[in-house]
Amino acid sequence: MHIPSAWAKASADVTSPDGSAHAVSAWGWGEDEWTARKAAAGRLQRVLDRIRCGEPFPARYSYGSRPLREEILERFTGGAQAQPVAVLTRNSYGAQVLNASRLLFLDVDLQPPTIMQRLRRLFGGPSTEESTLARLRQALHAHAQATFRIYRTASGFRVLAIDREFDPAASDVRQLMQATDTDPAYARLCLAQRSFRARLTPKPWRCQLPLPPGRHPRSDSALQRSFASWLREYENVSAAYASCRYLETVGSGRPRGDAVQLLALHDRITRCDQSLPLA
Secondary structure: OOOOOEEEEEEEEEEOOOOOEEEEEEEEEEOOHHHHHHHHHHHHHHHHHHHHOOOOOOOOOOOOOOOOOOEEEEEEOOOOOOOOOEEEEEOOOOOEEEEEOOOOEEEEEOOOOOHHHHHHHHOOOOOHHHHHHHHHHHHHHHOOOOOEEEEEOOOEEEEEEOOOOOOOOOHHHHHHHHHOOOOHHHHHHHHHHOOEEEEOOOOHHHHOOOOOOOOOOOOOHHHHHHHHHHHHHHHHHHOOOEOOEEEEEEOOOOOOOHHHHHHHHHHHHHOOOOOOOEO
């Protein structure tokens, strides 16, 4: 997994050839503060050199092109392995996320119905949700080497493989993601972080809450206090919601290996077996 432990920010002012001044910042990451600071300084220097040469500012990096700047909450080890099998993080909008090195998650969004789908629905045809779930079942049945749990999310479906490990960079994972219409941005992020991930707690705006103040790492003490206050309210309000709801299992296998611990963690925190509104 590529979940950086440390993040550092480097900033500087620079003047472009046309005489305009710019304040520039760059983030670096690594397994310790020194590595993160060195990476930030190197990235900043490359940006400064570009601007001084009159080249345009670098384009914003797309989601899934690099590791996400998230706070690490907990690491989970399995057996005698030195590296963690999963890492629990807090994402940019405050939700807990499970990142797993070999426990496969798929994220399948529901697409808006087409005109033809709307017409078929008027005459008793399947809904978009029913059609998507049927295609998902078919694709998973074709992948007979594993057993999958399917969950309903607020925007689609989540799939979890329980009796076989998967490599995020393997060709069979790419093929499975394509066959199930897995979100392409999610697929890119799995490659960048060399892990699979699933959000465990609700999105704050679906609970009528604002976004948290600032971004990790919050070095300012006033910002830390403000975030702590936000987090208390988020944890209190979000307890009335679930992040997903268990629907069914495709296959006859049982959880084994690291999936036993991680599945229990996932189902407990997401409240997938409770009759709560999805957020």
